[in-house]
Amino acid sequence: MLLLISPDSVEEALDCAKAAEHLDIVDVKKPDEGSLGANFPWVIREIRDAVPADKPVSATVGDVPYKPGTVAQAALGAVVSGATYIKVGLYGCTTPEQGIEVMRAVVRAVKDHRPEALVVASGYADAHRIGCVNPLALPDIAARSGADAAMLDTAVKDGTGLFDHVAPDACAEFVRLAHASGLLAALAGSVKQSDLGPLTRIGTDIVGVRGAVCEGGDRNAGRIRPHLVAAFRAEMDRQAWEHAAGVPAVN
Numbered sequence: 421m422l423l424l425i426s427p428d429s430v431e432e433a434l435d436c437a438k439a440a441e442h443l444d445i446v447d448v449k450k451p452d453e454g455s456l457g458a459n460f461p462w463v464i465r466e467i468r469d470a471v472p473a474d475k476p477v478s479a480t481v482g483d484v485p486y487k488p489g490t491v492a493q494a495a496l497g498a499v500v501s502g503a504t505y506i507k508v509g510l511y512g513c514t515t516p517e518q519g520i521e522v523m524r525a526v527v528r529a530v531k532d533h534r535p536e537a538l539v540v541a542s543g544y545a546d547a548h549r550i551g552c553v554n555p556l557a558l559p560d561i562a563a564r565s566g567a568d569a570a571m572l573d574t575a576v577k578d579g580t581g582l583f584d585h586v587a588p589d590a591c592a593e594f595v596r597l598a599h600a601s602g603l604l605a606a607l608a609g610s611v612k613q614s615d616l617g618p619l620t621r622i623g624t625d626i627v628g629v630r631g632a633v634c635e636g637g638d639r640n641a642g643r644i645r646p647h648l649v650a651a652f653r654a655e656m657d658r659q660a661w662e663h664a665a666g667v668p669a670v671n
């Protein structure tokens with residue numbers, strides 16, 4: 421399982437760089453503009469320059485409306501700025517068809533510029549609270565639009581997390597559907613160390629985290645700390661080892 425960490429600034433990305441050996445993907449985000457809030461192109465560029473060249477930089481395009489042209493332009497902005505994972509939160513899409521339309525436009529915009537860049541279609545585990553497309557539709561949306569990964573995050577950061585809205589069994593089905601279509605499966609949403617056992621066992625490819633590696637567990641007021649990234653990775657490694665060794669689950 422790969423670890424994706426979401427700094428909100430160049431300063432936080434430099435702290436991520438200090439923990440570079442413990443993480444896999446640096447995900448540029450602007451949390452004060454939403455769960456998948458988009459940051460400025462120059463911040464993506466500066467972060468690309470600040471983190472080790474062997475660490476991919478991801479960028480969120482935003483909690484996007486059902487406006488394929490607008491979103492495609494934003495996605496192009498992210499890839500031109502140096503991101504090679506382009507994440508789109510389908511906040512304003514209420515049907516799979518709308519999600520596919522937006523994601524097809526994004527895939528074309530991104531891959532015309534940089535064919536090897538990965539496009540991530542993200543839905544929300546708590547979609548029922550915001551009226552957007554069902555989370556279990558995301559693998560199909562990603563597959564039918566030519567995206568590379570299906571993801572879930574949470575839209576409302578109120579202390580509830582991924583498993584409060586989509587139980588581990590349903591997340592397992594999400595991963596199964598993604599893999600059946602040849603996609604990566606990424607899961608996030610106030611994920612804590614105690615969630616890593618189930619996330620490992622269901623075969624999650626990428627886990628996305630911010631709050632759990634911020635001081636005080638606070639994704640807004642807290643800052644990402646290298647020692648918390650290291651601790652999170654240590655628990656990931658422990659869970660991976662136990663899973664490979666066939667140690668019975670305790671959670």
Ligand SMILES: O=C[C@H](O)COP(=O)(O)O
Pocket residue numbers: 424425426447449573577608609610611628629630631632639
């Ligand atoms: O992409 C992952 C998100 O940044 C997750 O943030 P969070 O762990 O604070 O919910």
